[in-house]
Amino acid sequence: MSAEQPVQEGDVFEGPSKTLTDAHFLFFSALTGDVHPMHYDVEYAKTTPVGKPTAHALLLNSLTALGALKGRDRIGRLLFIEQGSRLIAPALVGDTVRPVTVLERIWRDKGELYYRFKTSVVNQRGETVMDGFHIYRAFEH
Numbered sequence: 001m002s003a004e005q006p007v008q009e010g011d012v013f014e015g016p017s018k019t020l021t022d023a024h025f026l027f028f029s030a031l032t033g034d035v036h037p038m039h040y041d042v043e044y045a046k047t048t049p050v051g052k053p054t055a056h057a058l059l060l061n062s063l064t065a066l067g068a069l070k071g072r073d074r075i076g077r078l079l080f081i082e083q084g085s086r087l088i089a090p091a092l093v094g095d096t097v098r099p100v101t102v103l104e105r106i107w108r109d110k111g112e113l114y115y116r117f118k119t120s121v122v123n124q125r126g127e128t129v130m131d132g133f134h135i136y137r138a139f140e141h
Contacts, residue, residue: 006074007103013069013117015099017124020055022093028059055091060130063099064119078115078136085119085132096124104133113138 018024025039034056037044045053061083066072091097098121105116114137121130 011103013071013101015069017098019096050090057087060121061085082135089129091129
């Protein structure tokens with residue numbers, strides 16, 4: 001690894017696991033304004049295909065933010081540029097989820113250094129409930 005790139009493609013960054021509670025869902029609803037009853041109303045959720053309140057997809061995605069992951073200090077200063085994700089399976093109250101982020105690609109474009117990370121959230125059974133990507137640009141100042 002060079003001084004300019006203290007990390008390399010394939011490096012894994014993990015975040016702490018969290019056991020999801022009603023409080024997480026309610027707090028996220030209040031913070032974002034996404035108050036769809038599928039996230040907190042047990043009776044309403046019984047009428048959905050899952051049958052139980054499900055985590056907000058954006059709540060799960062936010063767990064993969066590089067700032068929350070172990071080893072991020074090896075990368076240096078980055079600006080968040082872009083993200084995408086897809087929900088694969090529901091995450092429910094009581095599930096324990098863990099973010100895993102893999103440095104997928106490093107490249108230069110017009111003199112700027114970029115990093116692309118593959119992101120995922122895995123539950124206590126080892127199932128991926130969400131996957132996606134983040135792109136960051138390095139900055140010197």
